[in-house]
Amino acid sequence: MPTxxxxxxxxxxxxxxxxxxxVMESMSERVEKEGKEGNYGNDGLLTVYQENKQHAGVSYKLIVLRYFAVTRLPRGHFQLQLGRGMNKVGKHVVVEHDWPSLSYELKELLGLSEFLYHDSLHSGQEDWTLRQQWEKMDNWAIADCERVSSLVSEFDEKVKVLRQDILSFIGACKQRPKAER
Structure with missing residues (x-):
């Protein structure tokens, strides 16, 4: 837990x-790289704090991001707009992990579509303090980590059901007369 x-x-x-x-360095790089075509974005996020954590043997990160926006000025210049944000504090918390990516199908099969990937930018959280956001994201991450231990048995059960379905299908196909196959 941070201080x-x-x-x-x-x-x-x-x-x-x-x-x-x-922000100024980031925007200067964007303007230099993309400004010739005028395609650089007018806003972005910067990491202002990060903590690596672990629960039940599972590693994850809590990251505090701060929003920024700029106003474009002539000749590739810009002016930073402070005080704007996606919520009242202008910062939000995300949960992430460094694991290799799982396929979409495997995530869906295991019920992991948002496993260790959450943020505090949901409706109803606009007025939360940073501490409230941090605690909620940490609690969600802990719940995800605790879920890992049950995944193997859940996966085994799903494989058994799929195996039985496949065997039943094969058996039904074999029982059909050749003319219907």
């Missing part, structure tokens, strides 16, 4: 001055 300066600031979080500096 909190207040309900919206974590000790060790990227300072406001460093955040502004990184």
């Amino acid at each position: 909190w300066l207040d309900d919206n600031t974590i000790v060790g979080e990227l300072s406001n001055d460093d955040f502004i500096k990184q």
Whole structure:
């Protein structure tokens, strides 16, 4: 659990001055790279704090992202707009993992479509403090980690059902007269 300066600031979080500096560097790179065509985006997210965690032998990350927006000015310049955000604190928390990607089909089969991948940008969370967001995301991650232990037995049961269905289908096909096959 991080050390909190207040309900919206974590000790060790990227300072406001460093955040502004990184936004300016990021936008300068975007303008240089994409600005010739005028295709650079007007907003983005920067990581301001990250904590690697583990529960029940499963590793995950809680990441605090801060939103930024800019106003385009002539000749590839821009002006940073502070105070805007996707919620009242301008920061949100995401849960992520570094595992190799599972196929969509396997995720669906195992019921893992959002396994260790959550964020605090849902309707009704707009007024939450950063601490509330952090605690909710950590609780969701812990629940996901605890679910891992039951996955093997669930998968075994699903395989048994599929195997029985396949064998029943094959048996039904063999019993049909050749003329109907």
